[in-house]
Amino acid sequence: MPIHELVTGVHRFREQAFREQKELFEKLAGGQAPQTLFITCSDSRIDPNLITHTDPGDLFVLRNAGNIVPAYRAATGGETATIEFAIDGLGITDIVVCGHSHCGAMKGLLYPEAVKEMPAVAEWLGYADATLRIVKSKYMHLPENDLLTVTIEENVLIQIENLQTHPAVAVGLVQGKLKLHAWVYEIETGDVYAFDPAIGQFTSLSALRPPTDAVPQRILQVESGDSAFGVGSRPGQFRSPAFPE
Ligand SMILES: [Zn+2]
Numbered sequence: 001m002p003i004h005e006l007v008t009g010v011h012r013f014r015e016q017a018f019r020e021q022k023e024l025f026e027k028l029a030g031g032q033a034p035q036t037l038f039i040t041c042s043d044s045r046i047d048p049n050l051i052t053h054t055d056p057g058d059l060f061v062l063r064n065a066g067n068i069v070p071a072y073r074a075a076t077g078g079e080t081a082t083i084e085f086a087i088d089g090l091g092i093t094d095i096v097v098c099g100h101s102h103c104g105a106m107k108g109l110l111y112p113e114a115v116k117e118m119p120a121v122a123e124w125l126g127y128a129d130a131t132l133r134i135v136k137s138k139y140m141h142l143p144e145n146d147l148l149t150v151t152i153e154e155n156v157l158i159q160i161e162n163l164q165t166h167p168a169v170a171v172g173l174v175q176g177k178l179k180l181h182a183w184v185y186e187i188e189t190g191d192v193y194a195f196d197p198a199i200g201q202f203t204s205l206s207a208l209r210p211p212t213d214a215v216p217q218r219i220l221q222v223e224s225g226d227s228a229f230g231v232g233s234r235p236g237q238f239r240s241p242a243f244p245e
Contacts, residue, residue: 135150
């Protein structure tokens with residue numbers, strides 16, 4: 001979409017959506033109090049507010065190629081600062097790492113020749129090296145599409161593990177004030193799959209009744225994908241080594 005259409009869009013936004021939600025925006029001018037840090041890919045096909053049916057002010061968002069969270073001190077940059085501020089500055093209670101189907105970054109991880117002319121991208125994907133090693137050790141027999149799917153899913157789980165190397169996250173988990181959620185958004189269906197450590201699988205959130213009040217749990221690596229509500233499982237799911245039985 002050319003830039004002039006974006007400018008037109010700004011005009012339309014002020015005339016329509018802004019006017020309709022004027023009170024919300026006036027309230028937001030006084031400050032933000034999001035409860036969730038939403039970490040996802042920079043891919044243009046993902047709209048965190050749209051897929052979660054939330055409003056401005058509801059999600060504190062961190063995006064990069066491949067929804068990667070470098071381990072603490074591996075790369076002190078925007079990711080580390082954003083995570084620390086979300087927890088210690090804003091007091092968020094939930095962190096979602098949301099990968100997505102057809103992720104170009106994960107394709108680049110699987111097929112490095114595709115990014116060999118992009119040294120910064122190749123270096124960045126190095127922070128997902130554990131994902132690649134797990135995939136190479138367990139899943140190389142899978143057909144191409146399934147291989148990409150498990151890479152996307154494994155990568156989300158690896159980033160959940162990396163999150164726990166961040167002191168603010170570790171403290172939040174120990175205190176029972178923080179929950180982590182591993183999600184994968186499927187572009188073609190609009191569905192979101194959440195990892196359920198109880199069964200070692202990603203299960204469809206749309207097949208669930210919306211959860212009521214979540215019960216805080218202490219030191220739970222990944223909050224259950226609301227498995228208490230019971231769901232069918234997703235074809236091609238796998239048991240991740242990240243969550244031993
Ligand atoms: Zn992506």
